[in-house]
Structures are given as structure tokens and as C-alpha cells.
Amino acid sequence: MITQPETVARFLASRESLIPEGGTRAVWRKAEAEGGCGVIGMAASERIPARHLLQALTQMRNRGNGKGGGIAAVGLAPEDWGVTQEILENDYLLAIAYLDSRARLEVERSYIEPTFEIDHARSLPGTDDSGIVGRLDVKPPEVFLYFGRVKPGAVEAFRKKNGLEAAAAPALPRNRIEDEIVYQNSYGLNRTFYASAGEKRAFVLSHGKNMLALKMVGYGDDVIRYYQLEGMRAHVWIGHHRYPTKGKVWHPGGAHPFVGLHEALVHNGDFANYSSICEYLAQRNIYPLFLTDTEVSVLVFDLLHRTYSYPLEYVIESLAPTTERDFTLLPEEKKPIYHQLQTVHIHGSPDGPWFFLIAQSAQAQGAYRLIGITDTSMLRPQVFALQQGPVSIGFAASEKQAIDAALESLASEDQRFWTHADLYWNARGGSHTDGGAFIFTVQADGNGPARFVCTDKFGRPIQASAPQEPYQARATAVRTGIALPDVPTPGLFAWARERLLGWDYGNLLAFLEALGRTAGNDHDRRRALEVLTLLMDRRYPTGSMRPSSMLSLFDQSLEAIVGSIRQSPSVAYAFVSAGNSPPGPSAPAQTAVIHAGGFAAQGEHSLAREIVRLYQRGFRKFMVTHARGHRFIANGLGPDTKGVSIDVYGASGDYLASGIDGAEVFVHGDAQDQLAQIMKDGKLVVYGSVGQTFLYAGKGGQAFVLGSAAGRPLINAVGKPRVVINGTCLDYLAESFMAGDPLEGGGFAILNGIVLNDQGQILEMDTPYPGGNLFSLASGGAIYIRDPHGKVSEEQLNGGEFARLEERDWAVIRPFLEENERLFGIPVARLLEVDGSPLPPAQVYRKIQPRAIAALQAEEAWVKMHA
């Protein structure tokens, strides 16, 4: 009998034959530099056609440069490939890219036939559509697919050669040996036909069971178009745009995804310790051939998961270790094993910014997974989402707008989907709270529908708390004849809010229809827009209806009203779209209603520049609808923009409201990264959460956030920004904050640590601030944190100190909480209520201020002496 560690040792030893000629290298260098990238992954309880991934990738093209793109699919449909379910599940699917078609015979003779019994083989033809082929710089490889089983003789030979005859199931199941044979076989193929000197002729795209990866020089969406995969279905998809920066000649082999054995990985980021990871792998007889970060990432993943048989949790811990305060907060039973993992594997842990998406085929368990892992420091953008209706679908992506694009595409052809996810969230890298990783698992269940679960690193399930049925057009009774009361906006909103508790979707649709129908004149139009906006922005009990479904219906109503404005612009509303730009407002207070659809996300033809031009022509009020990741909204208006207001609907993009100086910007939904950078004055209201580096180097103004902020809000902010965040912040809140004294006109952030859920209930978070770095190195400003139970501790501070909330502090922050109440419906009285009883502010809020510096600077002392 051979023990498990012994088996692992023999496996690793068997790879000695893989050591490249010329032995090992002293210094490992990446062949190409790449930092940037756009990634998206989706996993669903049903197989989803690739055309929806295509939409998401098309939307996110500005995260790549067309020099590399790829996709991977796991959990395929047998009929798409002309094989039986049995073959699909049991056979390895070798996808081989031929850059030189003459290499095929050689490859088949030396690497397919000796190892595999082939059950099915076919080519994957590329399109000859000149529109697609014409814009590709490099001809995509010819792809052949081989469905095959490892020959029994090969297994026996492997056992014999590596002294594994005594190791039998369950210690060493046959499929583990087969996996290793396939891995080594592909390695040999890649080395011979791709990585060794001379022509690059062929390489293995993927070789796992029930999975396929494809890549080429181009954008990720080009891969789907070129190989005509729009209709191909899979449970799990990942897609990638690459942004390599060096090299005149790009090869498809450098594009993502890279495969281990049964998993494909795409990545956004850049490692500082590439050489160290290569060294770590070399110690285990693993040598990269394609020389990119991504390749070594998946090699490490494969090593830990397949060779060492670590459970996913330990794999994730080895990649993104739990550190600092988070480590101390781990359950006691986890600490020793995490400590061991870190000790052994720290050299294989990527250092620097990264975000991995992995599509995994755990065919042996009948499971297909999408795994998203963020680095410990959370340096890359990432967002997760979940929609659970008749079909459950989960997403992870670089930008929320890519997720929304996929949902929009799905909803446009399949009624079981709608355009808003039930839940959007960010991972906290290397944390004790969620581990910075989420796993969507689709578990095939015989002939019945697949089960779908989402868990965090620790296996805790994530669920959209949405018991209500989603909207289904088929199942909805058509109702008519709803009469709206003739009252102003607040009254009508209250009227609807009260009634919708008893409504079904038919009633809601009738209400929205009536609201839209009366929108013929400006008075009614304004009221309709205002009521719709309140319905979108506010959280309230929704009775039998699903909040995310309702949001989709509100979007449709908004589209309809905007459509009517397009048809008949009025004194109050002018319509703007790409190629349709009015010369100026026809009346002084006219609102420019901009359909963002046709505008570019950045550059001269961007929405942002159009807003600047309209502003220069005299417009002051703007309403942007159908935003899809449009960046820099409200940027470039210049100084002194008091009186400008911009309402943004849809998925707005990065840098929104950066540098505003008086303008007011309202984001009706979640917002993305880098909002309000260097904001000077004005107001930003986000009816949702904000992404990374919110208010970086902010100078002033006011910001109100209904949800949470991701990492690093208010970093390096100076002057007098005043901010209310109702949720929390993942980490690094107000690092190097330098915003004067809040009692003397300086800046501050109020952190409420609450969740206003989608039924309008206010819930306390476990802790108002989970991070290990709060107000680090801050020299000015303050944080007012709602922490009645004193959960935030000294050790989270670095340069700050807790202080009692004085009357004067309350006088300063109270107006902001009152405005917060007006904007979001979060009553100040409720914030001051703890466990059901009202408390004085000083017992609810704590102040964090800079610790006084004892020593005077030499000059300071001199000036003070002479003052």
C-alpha cells in the first residue's frame, strides 16, 4: 500500500521527464508584460448560450486592446458537439490549436494516437465572414477537438514506471493517473510544437473533461464570433480581454484562459513575484512554457487542487493568504492549518494585484464551478452577482456593467431572466469574513434540473434573500383601468407604496402604464419620472413582488417615457442621443435627456464629452439613461458648476463625478470605481454601493452612499469632503486623511454600518467596519462611526484614536444625517435606536480622530514662538 503523500511524491517525481532541455533557469522572466484585462464569468443552473457572454465581453472591450482574447466553457451540451452525454462526461476533450495545419498529422501520430482511444473527433471551423476575419491582425488557429479515453496500456505503463502498482483505489483512483497522463502528454505536445525553438505550430487549448477553452489574438468576443459559438451552451462560461503591452507579434498561446487540467483560468492583474512562483513550481518539477502570470497561476492551482488534493478552501488560502488582523479573527481550529499552508506555500502565492476567475469541471462529482478569487489587498476591481429565479445564475466580473449586459441579453430572449440581479457584492480579499473568494457550483442531478449553490471560501452559502416570485410575462394577468390620484409626487409615491403591498405584477404594470400614459405634458412627465425614480431609489416592502424584477419593470417604464420624450420633446425635456445633439436648451431650465446607448465609454465621442458640450451650450440639467459602463460622467465641466445637476440611470462607469466643483450628481443604482476623484465641491448621491478608491484625493463637497464602499475610500483626501456611507467599507477607509478639523469646517466620513435591505428594513451589520486598517496615517478630519456596541477596536487604528462624541460633533454631523434621511429614507431616529430603544448620540456614534502629535516640528515651534 502506498500512502497519499508518497503518491504525491511519485507524481511529482514522474514529471522529471518534463524538465526542459538545458535544465532549469536561474532567473525567470515573463515573456510579455500585461497588467490590464477585463474578465467575466457566469454559472447557471441551465446551460446558457455563448451569445450572452459575447454581449458582456463586447460591452467591456475597453479593458483590453485586441491583442488577446479567450473564453472557456464547462458543462457542455452533448448535442452541440455531436457526442453522447456519456462520451462528454467520460472522455477527455482535447482542443488543439494548429497554427500550422501541416502539424496536425504529426501531432496526432505522436501525441493523440499513442495515448488516447478516440471516440469522436471534429474540427471547429472558423467563420469566413470577412467583417470578422478582416479586423483580426493574426489569423486564429485552426482548432480540432478530440474526445478520447486514455488507453489502458498507458495507465499500466505509468503505474509501472513510477512504482505505483501497489497503489490502487481508493488511495489512487484510476482517473487520477489518467489525469496525470493527459497533463504530461499535453505538456510534451506544447513543448515540442509551441515552446521549443523554431516555429510555433500547435498547442493544447484545453484537455479537461466536459470543458473547452479557446483563445486567439483579438478580443474575447471575437473568439465567439470567429468560431461561431453563439449558440453553444454551457453551465459555466468565463471570458477574457487581454491587454499585453510588449511585443510586435502576438501569439494566441499567450492569451487567456490557461488551463490546468480540469480548470481554465482568466486573470486580471500583474505579479511582482513571478520569478519566485516559477522557482516554487520548479521545485515540484513544473516548468511554465508560455511565460505569463496566468499560466503559472493555473499551474499552482492545479498543483494544489489536483496533485495535493487540497480542498478549495485550502487552495484559496494558499493563493490569497489571510493576514494581519483577519488572521487573528479566524476560528481557532482554522489557524494552525492556515499557518501551515502559508508557511509551505507562500512562495507560490502571487504577490500584487490580481483577480482570478476559474471555470472548473469536477466531472467526477458531476459538478461545474465558477470560482472568483481576489488578492489579499483587493487591488483589482471585482464584482459578484446572483439572480435566482426559475434559473439560477451567478456572475463575477471586472465591472458590473458587463454583468448587466449579460443579463440584458439573457432577458431579451428568455423570460426566465430579468435585467437586474438580486444581489451584487464585492469580495474582501484574504479576509476572515468571506475569504475574498466565491464559488458558484452547478451540480448536475441526473435528468432533473441541476442544483445551484453559491458559497464563500469557507463554504457558507450566499443567497439572495428574495422569497418572492420573479416577474413572468406569461404568468401575469393583464389588468387595466387603474386610476392615479391627482396628487404631487410624494403623495403619488406614498399612494403606490401603500398599495403595492397587495399588488401582483399585473397591478404594477397597470400602474406603470398609467403613469407613463399620462406623461404627455411636462407636469405629468416630471411627476412620472420623479415617482419612477423614487420607486427605484427607495427600499420598501414589496409584498409578493421580487424587488429586482420590479427594478427591471421600472427600467422598462423609464425607457418608455424617454421614448416619448424622443418622439415629442417639450419645453422641459430635450432629447439627446448619439448623432442627435440639440444646439442649446429651448427653455432655460430644460433638461437634456440623454440616451447613453450610442455614445462611447471614453474619448472624443464619449457620453462625458457630450455632457461637456451640452453644458457649454447652456444646459444645466441632465438626465442620462441606459448608461452601460460610460466613464467620466460629469468630468470636464471645469470650475464653478453650481446649478448643474445630473441624474444617471443604468450601469454608470468609472470616475463618475471626479473633479466636480459645485455640480450635483445622482446615481440611481450601484456605481463603479474611482468615483469623485479630486472632487472639489458639490454633491454626489449614490442610491447603491460604490467601488474602489471612492473620493481618492477628494478636496471637498458632499457625498451620500446608500450602500457600502469597496476598498480605499477617501484615501489622501484633504480639505473638507463630508461623506455619509450607510453600509461599511471593505478596508483602508480614509488612509492618509488630511481634512482639517471637522469642528472648524474640515471634512469627515460618517459610517453607519447598517444594511437597508430590499424590503426597507434597517439591519445592523456584524461590525460597522470589518477591515484591519482604519484611518491609517491620517492627520486630519474624522470618522464618525455608528458603533453602539463598541465592536471596532483600537487595533484597527494606526495613527488614530477614539474620542467621545461631543455635542459639537453631533451638531456638525446631524444635518448630514438629516439629509441622509431625506435622500434614502433612513430616519435619524432609527439610527439612534439600539436594540429597540433610543439612545443619546454619544452612546451610538464614536469619533475617530488623529492622535495628537506630541513633538512640534522645528519650524512649527519657531513660528509658534514668534506668533
Added chain:
Amino acid sequence: MDNRSRTAEQLVIEKHTERLRRGFHLWPGLKQGRPPALGDYRWTADLILSTWLQAETGMPPTNGLEHRVGNSGGGFDRLDFKFFPQDRWLPDTVTIDLSIPLNRRPYDRRIEIPVPFYGAGMSFGSISEPVMRARAQAAQVWKTFTCTGEGGYPESLLAYKDHVITQIATGMFGVREETIQYAPIVEFKYAQGAKPGLGGHLLGDKVTATVATMRESLPWVSLFSPFPFHSVYSVEDHKKHVDWVKTINPEALVSVKVSTPTDIDMVAVGSYYDGAHIVHIDGSYGGTGAAPEIAKKTIAMPIEFALPKVHRCLLQEGIRGEVVLMASGGIRTADDIAKAIALGADGAVLGTTELVALGCTRCGNCERGRGCPFGLCTTDPELSQLVETDWAAERLGKLYQSFQLQLSDILRRLGLSSIRDLVGRTDLLLYRSQEETR
């Protein structure tokens, strides 16, 4: 004004100013020999004195002061030109073109400067406002540029805005939309060669009330600009960063200032593809006394290694013709400028040299509030008065003039009529052995 109407403070300042200037005038004359303990191996006493002299006369010295190289035993001090024999020099009748374009892409605004150098970013805070103003004034006269550094845009610079580069560095102190809109060129400072990976810092001693107001921070509190930009961790973030600036000011050219890591060539290529017009690489020899010694001496690649590496990489990529490559970090003399260009740069960026022209002796007290005896690297309201803008601007102009003469002379001796023809001509350089340089 007679003495009676002046305050005691003014009288003191006048006395000091007069004596300092007398010193700047007298010492390069070598009438008392070389001052003891002046300079260091890189900036030798001769280089400092000759720079003072050039700033006064507008000519290279003729009294034997070494004005071309220092004594570091490495870098530019080991390089020399392979001048042609005199009979092959270009005659004086041939006009030498020293101008360089700051945008070599076929689109976006055209900016050319008549001399192949402009002023480096030095912030209000690191230097005084009169010094900033003088640099801007000299840049205006010479139709070149100076740079704000990261400390805000003092209003007095607005008069020179067509010659002022707005820098956006990692702390974004004093950066507002209008300061980006003023600028014909916007510079992203990702790192400084003297202290790469360390961000920026202005110690509390120099953060006077005025400096703090400009940066909207607190007086006497040390200011640290983070490393890196927290909104830029990758090349597509950088693209977004560039797009951001172009949204605010679509007319501006974009410069990307980076230090010299080992993969500087990739950084340069990435910057180009992300829309930068100027790639500005800052080597390890620069930095004032405010940069930590250990960083100055041990991090980053020397500029003479980085330049050919980047130049050749850009050539291989086929994009050299669209990139303006500027070099900085220890460019002290006209010879250094020409050497940097021969190594592959289009032009050079001058920082410390300009301070030396105004009297800096490299005493290294730059981080202290009242540390600079010459009123340069100080924000102290009294010390700042030691420098008058017009006086300083004139000295800078004279230094530029001397550099112009010397660069023309170097080109003549190499048989070149345009500085653009010198770019990447490493074949015209000699590497001297240790013995030869002694």
C-alpha cells in the same frame, strides 16, 4: 527707497541677498581658489561653480573650470563623444537646429520647443514660489516648459500657463479640473528615479500655512503621496487615467513620468499604447536632499542603461517615431543632455541643475523648513525673499543660453546639423576606462 523707509527685516534680507550674489559671482572666478568642501563626486566643485558662472555669463567658462563632467567614475562621467577631426566640423555658417517636437504622433496638437530640454516638476512646498515663478518666466522666454510638481498651481503661474506642465502625482495635491485645463501638457508622475516605490513626501517642517492652504492639508503635518496611484494598478487602469485627463482637457498632450525599473522598456511601450505623447524616464542620479540617501543610492537603474534599452525596444516595436522620450535624473550639463540624446532620448528634463544655477551648493538640507541657505528649497516666508523672480529667471535663461551654445558646438563637432539626428547615436559615444577618466 532710502534706508529709513525699510523695515529691519528688509534690510537683513537685502544684506544677505547682496552677499550671496557676490559669492555666486566671485567664487567661479577662482580668485581665491576653489572653495573648500564644496560639492560631491557627482556634482563637483567645478561643476557647481561653472554652472554659477554660466548662469551669470550665458557662456561656458574659459578659466579652466571643468564644466562638462563630474568625478563620479561612472554614468555620464565615463562617457565622451567621438568628435570628428576639426576639418570635418560643420562651419559656423550652418545653422544648428536644437528644436524638438513634444508630440511625434501624427495627430493632436503640435508643440515644439527650440531647445531640447524643459524644467522638471518641483512642487510649491519643495521650492519657493519665487523660484517656481522664475522657472516659469525662463520657460516662457525660451519657449519651453516648466512643471508644477505636486503641490498645487500657484496663481502667480497662471500668467505663464502656456509654458507650465501640470503634474498629477499620486497624492494629487492641488490638482483640480482647472489646473488640468490650464496645461498644454499634463504629466502623470508615477515614480521618481531618486526614490522609486516610495511615493512622495514633504516633511512637516516645510508644510507652512501657505503650503498647507495650497494643498488643502494641515500645517506642519508631513505629507506623503502614496505609491502607487491607488486608482492605477495596471496598464488598462493607466489608459483610463489618460482618458480621464483627456475628458477634462482633450487638447492636452500627455507625459508619463516613470522611474527606471528593470522592465522599463515594457512600461514605455505600455505608456505609448495608452496614449502618452511623452515618455519621461527618470533615472537614479537625480533628487535633492529631500530624497532619502538610501533610495538615491540603491534603487532604480542608472539612466545611461535605461535609455538605450527603452530606445531600442521602441525601435523594435516600430513605434520609436511616435514617442517623445525625455530623460532626467542627474542631467547636469550640456554634455549630459547631448549624451542622453545620443543614448536614445529626444531631450532632457532639468531639475537640480536649475537650482544650482540659482546658487544651490547641494548642501542637502532641502527637507527642512529653514534649511536652504539660498532661499530655494524653502517655503519659509523670510528665506524665500532671498530669491527675486527676475534675477532668478535671468540666471536660468543665461544657463539655457550657455547650454544652447555648447549643444550647437557638440553637434558641429559631430557633423550634425540637427539635434534630432543625434538621437540614439551611441556610435558617436566613447566609454572611457577608469584610468582615462582620472
